[in-house]
Amino acid sequence: MNILSIGGSDPSSGAGIQSDITMFSKLNVHTLTAITAITSQNTSSFGIVEPVSPKILKKQLESLFSDFKIDGIKIGMVYNAKLMKVIYQQLKKLKIPIVVDPVIKSTTGGKLLEFKSVKDFQKYIIPLATVLTPNKFEAEILSKIKISSKNTPETVAKTLQKMGAKNVVITGIEENNNKVSDFVLEKNSMYMISDEKISKINHGSGCTYSAAIVYSLVNKKNIKESLYFAKKFTHNSIKNAKKFGRGIPITNIENKKSIEEELSSAITKFTKINGIYKNIPECQTNFVFSKQKPKSTKDVLGISGRIVRAGKNVIVAGNLEYGGSKHVATALLAMNKKYPQICSAINLKYQNETISKIKKSKLVVSNYDRNKEPQDVKNKGSTIKWGINSAIKNSKSCPDIIYHKGDFGKEPMIIVFGNTPKNILKKISKITR
Numbered sequence: 552m553n554i555l556s557i558g559g560s561d562p563s564s565g566a567g568i569q570s571d572i573t574m575f576s577k578l579n580v581h582t583l584t585a586i587t588a589i590t591s592q593n594t595s596s597f598g599i600v601e602p603v604s605p606k607i608l609k610k611q612l613e614s615l616f617s618d619f620k621i622d623g624i625k626i627g628m629v630y631n632a633k634l635m636k637v638i639y640q641q642l643k644k645l646k647i648p649i650v651v652d653p654v655i656k657s658t659t660g661g662k663l664l665e666f667k668s669v670k671d672f673q674k675y676i677i678p679l680a681t682v683l684t685p686n687k688f689e690a691e692i693l694s695k696i697k698i699s700s701k702n703t704p705e706t707v708a709k710t711l712q713k714m715g716a717k718n719v720v721i722t723g724i725e726e727n728n729n730k731v732s733d734f735v736l737e738k739n740s741m742y743m744i745s746d747e748k749i750s751k752i753n754h755g756s757g758c759t760y761s762a763a764i765v766y767s768l769v770n771k772k773n774i775k776e777s778l779y780f781a782k783k784f785t786h787n788s789i790k791n792a793k794k795f796g797r798g799i800p801i802t803n804i805e806n807k808k809s810i811e812e813e814l815s816s817a818i819t820k821f822t823k824i825n826g827i828y829k830n831i832p833e834c835q836t837n838f839v840f841s842k843q844k845p846k847s848t849k850d851v852l853g854i855s856g857r858i859v860r861a862g863k864n865v866i867v868a869g870n871l872e873y874g875g876s877k878h879v880a881t882a883l884l885a886m887n888k889k890y891p892q893i894c895s896a897i898n899l900k901y902q903n904e905t906i907s908k909i910k911k912s913k914l915v916v917s918n919y920d921r922n923k924e925p926q927d928v929k930n931k932g933s934t935i936k937w938g939i940n941s942a943i944k945n946s947k948s949c950p951d952i953i954y955h956k957g958d959f960g961k962e963p964m965i966i967v968f969g970n971t972p973k974n975i976l977k978k979i980s981k982i983t984r
């Protein structure tokens with residue numbers, strides 16, 4: 552797969568072309584590049600910019616288009632109008648995914664777009680975008696609208712869509728309750744994508760995000776799937792950001808662990824939690840993790856046996872297998888259908904003590920009442936699906952935890968959901984100690 556990155560050089564490799572090469576190579580993509588400017592910057596400050604000549608930008612693009620089959624393009628820093636026109640001329644007829652990250656200012660305050668060229672950016676670059684990914688500040692500058700109670704994100708995104716961007720994501724539109732949310736406007740729909748906010752200023756998250764979107768689109772995922780993928784990918788890269796220089800940390804992509812490795816390492820950690828045996832129910836525990844977009848329990852990795860209690864210890868009886876779990880995997884499938892970012896789940900023993908800790912935590916909790924289960928659901932044996940869907944309906948946002956108090960002959964249960972097994976362990980640590 553060949554992806555072309557058009558943008559500026561960042562010698563610190565935190566953003567721009569160098570960051571794209573690093574990130575794409577971890578995803579096994581061959582990165583082609585066309586440099587629009589050389590910047591001097593590092594993790595503390597921004598120096599100067601020297602845009603390249605339109606001639607050499609044109610030559611770079613021509614040399615690539617005459618040789619390679621290009622599967623997707625990411626456009627980052629384009630400093631001035633002359634360069635924008637070259638890019639427009641070369642790209643306007645292409646029918647491949649193009650993601651535009653309209654960078655205006657670096658995190659360290661450097662100017663990445665000449666102010667007088669904003670108009671040209673609107674005219675030549677925005678119409679190329681399959682997806683345009685401004686942050687709030689960039690969206691306001693490009694639309695010339697300040698977001699307020701009167702001018703909603705929808706108004707601003709629609710203005711940008713009218714300029715020719717097919718889909719618009721305004722990143723960081725809302726930051727509250729430890730969540731950071733992006734506003735999405737597709738052709739005929741709009742929605743928010745939220746995730747936990749990491750309290751870390753970093754260099755490179757915008758570049759990583761837009762690059763991850765184009766990677767996912769090239770892999771034939773639709774817009775929504777690609778945005779969820781990119782959000783999760785960027786989230787991990789911020790979490791894993793490293794202080795390579797003396798200034799702010801640079802986003803860093805963890806070498807991808809396989810689904811098996813991730814789940815297996817979380818299961819081992821789970822069994823070692825002090826006193827965790829108290830949380831293993833009569834019917835024992837399963838811990839599951841799914842592939843992207845699971846269709847059935849066969850796409851969900853789980854333990855073919857269970858995690859069982861042995862006195863005051865907890866041991867794993869069985870192997871990791873796709874299709875290894877039925878109950879917990881079915882609960883995960885129901886959640887994942889509504890909240891595609893949720894890919895992992897575990898069931899724990901229902902105890903009043905745990906419930907009161909859950910209620911004191913900031914986790915979102917919902918429940919369902921098995922006594923209210925309709926007879927036809929019982930007959931069809933689809934209790935879990937019905938229960939999880941009822942609990943989802945009872946909750947305003949994506950639940951971290953769903954429980955039920957049982958029914959005649961049925962053990963009550965708590966299920967913890969999360970994006971990854973690691974994310975689940977973090978939630979468990981808040982409710983079991």
Ligand SMILES: Nc1ncnc2c1ncn2[C@@H]1O[C@H](COP(=O)(O)OP(=O)(O)OP(=O)(O)O)[C@@H](O)[C@H]1O
Pocket residue numbers: 566652654656657658684685686722723731732733746747748749750751754755756757758760781782785786789
């Ligand atoms: N501290 C954070 N915690 C969690 N997610 C974050 C955080 N900061 C950014 N994100 C997410 O990362 C993605 C990229 O957005 P970001 O705001 O970094 O872009 P940006 O400001 O345009 O960056 P740049 O100016 O480098 O292009 C978005 O999905 C955003 O919600």
Ligand SMILES: Cc1ncc(CO)c(N)n1
Pocket residue numbers: 558559560561566567568590627628654656657658663754755757758
């Ligand atoms: C070259 C370049 N592109 C993009 C950004 C935005 O992070 C930056 N700081 N530098």
